[in-house]
Amino acid sequence: MADTVAERAELPIHLPLEEPRAVRVVLIAVALLFLVIFLILPLVAVFVEAFRGGIGAYFAAITEPEALSAIYLTLLIALISVPLTAAFGIAAAWSVTKFEFKGKSLLLTLIDLPFSVSPVIAGMVFVLLFGLQGIFGTWLSAHGIKIIFAVPGIILATLFIVLPFVAREVIPLMQQQGTTQEEAAVLLGANGWQTLWHVTLPNIKWALLYGVLLCNGRAIGEFGAVSVVSGHIAGLTNTMPLHVEVLYNDYAFAASFAVASVLSLMAVVTLVLKNVLEWRSGERTSGSSY
Amino acid sequence: MLATAKTLYRPSILPGFGLTLGFTLTYLSLIVLIPLAVLFLNAAGVGGAKVWSELASARTLAAFRVTFGIAFLAALINAVFGLVIAWVLVRYPFPGRRLVDSLIDLPFALPTAVAGITLATLYAGNGWIGQGLAPIGLKVAFTPLGILVALIFVSLPFVMRTVEPVLRNLDREVEEGAALLGANRWQIILHVILPPLLPATLTGFTLAFARALGEYGSVIFIAGNVPRVSEILPLLIVIKLEQFDYAGATVLAAMMLAVSFVLLLAINVLQTWTRRWQGG
Numbered sequence: 001m002a003d004t005v006a007e008r009a010e011l012p013i014h015l016p017l018e019e020p021r022a023v024r025v026v027l028i029a030v031a032l033l034f035l036v037i038f039l040i041l042p043l044v045a046v047f048v049e050a051f052r053g054g055i056g057a058y059f060a061a062i063t064e065p066e067a068l069s070a071i072y073l074t075l076l077i078a079l080i081s082v083p084l085t086a087a088f089g090i091a092a093a094w095s096v097t098k099f100e101f102k103g104k105s106l107l108l109t110l111i112d113l114p115f116s117v118s119p120v121i122a123g124m125v126f127v128l129l130f131g132l133q134g135i136f137g138t139w140l141s142a143h144g145i146k147i148i149f150a151v152p153g154i155i156l157a158t159l160f161i162v163l164p165f166v167a168r169e170v171i172p173l174m175q176q177q178g179t180t181q182e183e184a185a186v187l188l189g190a191n192g193w194q195t196l197w198h199v200t201l202p203n204i205k206w207a208l209l210y211g212v213l214l215c216n217g218r219a220i221g222e223f224g225a226v227s228v229v230s231g232h233i234a235g236l237t238n239t240m241p242l243h244v245e246v247l248y249n250d251y252a253f254a255a256s257f258a259v260a261s262v263l264s265l266m267a268v269v270t271l272v273l274k275n276v277l278e279w280r281s282g283e284r285t286s287g288s289s290y
Numbered sequence: 291m292l293a294t295a296k297t298l299y300r301p302s303i304l305p306g307f308g309l310t311l312g313f314t315l316t317y318l319s320l321i322v323l324i325p326l327a328v329l330f331l332n333a334a335g336v337g338g339a340k341v342w343s344e345l346a347s348a349r350t351l352a353a354f355r356v357t358f359g360i361a362f363l364a365a366l367i368n369a370v371f372g373l374v375i376a377w378v379l380v381r382y383p384f385p386g387r388r389l390v391d392s393l394i395d396l397p398f399a400l401p402t403a404v405a406g407i408t409l410a411t412l413y414a415g416n417g418w419i420g421q422g423l424a425p426i427g428l429k430v431a432f433t434p435l436g437i438l439v440a441l442i443f444v445s446l447p448f449v450m451r452t453v454e455p456v457l458r459n460l461d462r463e464v465e466e467g468a469a470l471l472g473a474n475r476w477q478i479i480l481h482v483i484l485p486p487l488l489p490a491t492l493t494g495f496t497l498a499f500a501r502a503l504g505e506y507g508s509v510i511f512i513a514g515n516v517p518r519v520s521e522i523l524p525l526l527i528v529i530k531l532e533q534f535d536y537a538g539a540t541v542l543a544a545m546m547l548a549v550s551f552v553l554l555l556a557i558n559v560l561q562t563w564t565r566r567w568q569g570g
Binding site: 028032046084087091092101107111117126127128156195223224241244245248 | 298299300302303304305306307309310311313314315317318321322323325326328329332371374375377378379382384390392393394395396397398399400401402403404405407408409411412418419439442443446462465466469470473474475478500501503504505506507511523524525527528531534536539540543546547550551553554557558
């Protein structure tokens with residue numbers, strides 16, 4: 001801030017390069033007030049409401065069988081959807097950044113598509129495909145396979161929602177790094193997998209981890225898409241966010257906020273890890289406004 | 291034959307083109323493209339009379355108005371405050387700046403259902419904020435204002451995060467030049483600083499608008515969901531699905547998707563424009 005031309009040259013003039021102190025104070029105050037009202041108060045409120053019934057009630061709420069089965073199902077969904085999305089992200093990044101081909105920008109746009117589709121529609125398309133009145137509905141029910149109102153439907157809807165998360169983080173970085181290191185590895189006799197494992201992955205590990213982190217957060221927290229395909233069967237198809245909804249609608253507010261606080265804690269940990277990763281990679285991962 | 295192959299794909303010594311592109315296209319098609327195509331096919335199969343009765347019904351029109359109007363307003367409010375917050379974070383060193391900066395992304399990390407129940411509790415008549423607003427006759431929870439609050443929350447980081455890198459990369463010597471040429475601070479802000487921020491702000495605004503349009507989880511808890519007053523389109527789609535009115539839901543979803551595609555196109559154009567200012 002102090003490093004202006006005038007000061008460097010020790011000119012006896014004052015250049016209007018900063019706002020008056022009063023303006024700065026007001027702007028900082030406005031920004032902070034907005035963030036306190038819209039971000040900090042809600043975050044604090046989750047934990048206050050969660051412990052309103054006391055610590056005993058809190059732990060009872062997150063260890064009752066239906067809560068535990070929701071936690072288990074949510075972890076299962078993350079465990080399946082995150083590795084698949086990461087594999088997709090790496091494959092997409094390899095094809096898009098290491099080769100030149102027609103239609104590449106269209107492909108990039110299509111990968112981003114799930115970002116601008118309403119979660120409700122993301123769930124609905126699978127109902128149209130696999131629901132009882134859907135295209136494959138009759139065939140599936142004749143063979144006793146349940147996808148909608150069952151775990152496979154929840155996984156499909158989650159896969160749709162998180163599809164861009166890893167690709168989005170890895171592609172810009174690999175674009176920036178170019179192809180020379182991989183070409184050198186191949187010329188030295190490495191095969192494709194060796195090149196990927198020993199050259200590319202070490203170069204992109206922080207961006208990859210960052211994408212995985214965001215993907216994991218979204219997979220665990222997704223509500224709209226999952227809500228459409230789940231059927232809200234307690235103990236079977238309720239994920240943690242759905243369990244929060246069920247408890248809330250049953251007026252079990254303290255229990256609802258107790259489960260919500262676990263999700264909030266996960267969100268805070270995600271934010272902390274995100275900052276650690278940004279610090280480790282030494283730069284802001286800026287393309288990640290999702 | 292060789293000529294077409296050359297223009298479609300430029301050869302490289304790196305392996306894996308067929309494998310990675312094949313996997314990418316297959317996965318993308320199975321998870322996203324084919325399901326969305328089925329939605330449009332279903333919509334095309336719905337009879338004209340049903341489409342008309344669906345789109346012209348007072349309830350649908352009201353939901354369109356509520357969804358688009360409030361999403362637009364939320365994106366606009368976030369555009370203004372996003373600019374201010376980005377400006378403050380980049381230009382003014384103040385204690386706790388790192389913490390504030392990392393908190394901005396909370397709406398991306400916090401599950402929407404959690405945001406929904408928390409905002410509903412905060413803004414209810416007996417909530418921390420609702421209590422303060424009740425004496426001046428302002429009801430937020432279970433009214434359209436509640437929808438606005440929820441949509442501001444979920445789309446809060448977009449403008450801030452798209453403007454911030456551009457602002458950081460602005461060459462301060464241009465400002466010094468303007469100052470040496472006799473411009474006052476207000477002229478510098480208006481004519482030197484704001485123009486390069488415009489594309490990024492518009493990109494962020496469009497991203498926020500697109501996100502707010504489709505939002506469901508955080509809104510349904512705080513909206514009150516009164517048909518024709520505080521009912522959003524995604525909720526109307528869910529209601530139709532629950533009533534097994536697949537045709538009605540499909541018509542509405544196809545309309546929303548068409549809007550999403552237009553917004554996606556706009557975002558692409560705007561991002562290309564933004565990148566020119568980022569000097570990347």
